[in-house]
Amino acid sequence: MSPENWTQVTGFVLLGFPSSHTLKFLLFLGLLGIYVVTATGNLLIIGLSWMDRRLHTQMYFFLRNLSFLELLLVSVVVPKMLVIILTGDHSISYASCMIQSYLYFLLGTTDFFLLAVMSMDRFLAICRPLHYETLMSGHVCSQLVLASWLAGFLCILCPTILMASLPFCGPNDIDHFFCDSWPLLRLSCGDTRLLELVAFVLSTSVLLGSLALISVSYACILATVLRAPTASERKKALSTCASHLTVVVIVYGSSSFLYIRMSEAQSMQFNKGASVLSCIITPLLNPFIFSLRNEKVKQALRDALSGLRPMDVGDDEGHK
Numbered sequence: 001m002s003p004e005n006w007t008q009v010t011g012f013v014l015l016g017f018p019s020s021h022t023l024k025f026l027l028f029l030g031l032l033g034i035y036v037v038t039a040t041g042n043l044l045i046i047g048l049s050w051m052d053r054r055l056h057t058q059m060y061f062f063l064r065n066l067s068f069l070e071l072l073l074v075s076v077v078v079p080k081m082l083v084i085i086l087t088g089d090h091s092i093s094y095a096s097c098m099i100q101s102y103l104y105f106l107l108g109t110t111d112f113f114l115l116a117v118m119s120m121d122r123f124l125a126i127c128r129p130l131h132y133e134t135l136m137s138g139h140v141c142s143q144l145v146l147a148s149w150l151a152g153f154l155c156i157l158c159p160t161i162l163m164a165s166l167p168f169c170g171p172n173d174i175d176h177f178f179c180d181s182w183p184l185l186r187l188s189c190g191d192t193r194l195l196e197l198v199a200f201v202l203s204t205s206v207l208l209g210s211l212a213l214i215s216v217s218y219a220c221i222l223a224t225v226l227r228a229p230t231a232s233e234r235k236k237a238l239s240t241c242a243s244h245l246t247v248v249v250i251v252y253g254s255s256s257f258l259y260i261r262m263s264e265a266q267s268m269q270f271n272k273g274a275s276v277l278s279c280i281i282t283p284l285l286n287p288f289i290f291s292l293r294n295e296k297v298k299q300a301l302r303d304a305l306s307g308l309r310p311m312d313v314g315d316d317e318g319h320k
Helices: 021-051 058-087 094-127 138-164 181-187 193-226 231-259 268-291 295-306 310-319
Strands: 011-014 091-093
Touching: 011 094, 021 058, 021 268, 021 295, 058 094, 058 138, 058 268, 091 094, 094 138, 094 181, 094 193, 094 231, 094 268, 138 181, 138 193, 181 193, 193 231, 231 268, 268 295
Parallel strands: none
Antiparallel strands: 011 091
């Protein structure tokens, strides 16, 4: 079709949902339950790490920001899915689709950078303990988080501009449950080669670059831990990294199939499954991974539920 005959579509239709009413009902209940648990869990981590002085450390500062990011990520995708299932209206406007796609990849990319920053924090805490407080001051931590968001914004800016400039002249059916960029590219009637190249280079650079930084950090951590004189010291050092490493494995394991497309023949169903793991399951697991084995978080939660604060306990002991 020649450019003069293009007719820009004004909206898209998301087809990635079951047709059976029973399956839709079960999916709605499952998604609603997951969203409530995810929001509650991540908000709890944010609130506890903000209010409890015992959690005013660098590690929990980064964890608070990670929980905030995961909460935003799941909120970009799941509420729209719930509305579609509830109303039966699968349509999404062109502007909303572009915004959802941009936010999804912005948050996902920022997630990579933040996880890399957290690995650096663990490296300095274990390998450079005497200089840790100086190297990871509150000001430095804030700058690193801000840099993660800025890097994510800059990495996604160019592909977003190229995507927004593409013509879409129909059909407008997206075989997915949200506006993922790759199904959108297939619907464009313009030349997508430049965008595909830019997206591939940037996604590969972000994924492999951040993963390389994490790998180097943990290689140094492992070398330091193995030199520890006692088994208890080795176990204590490794326990502080276990939660972060678990999240890294889940995020990078799922995202490797989303951010790098080696072949267009990949199964769309497989991509949908990887997307669910990346933007729904990971935010759900995040609070449990970082809190179930963490005694400080569990104690802070117990104190919050019982109405006690560390200051209250200290005052009571001082009056005895």
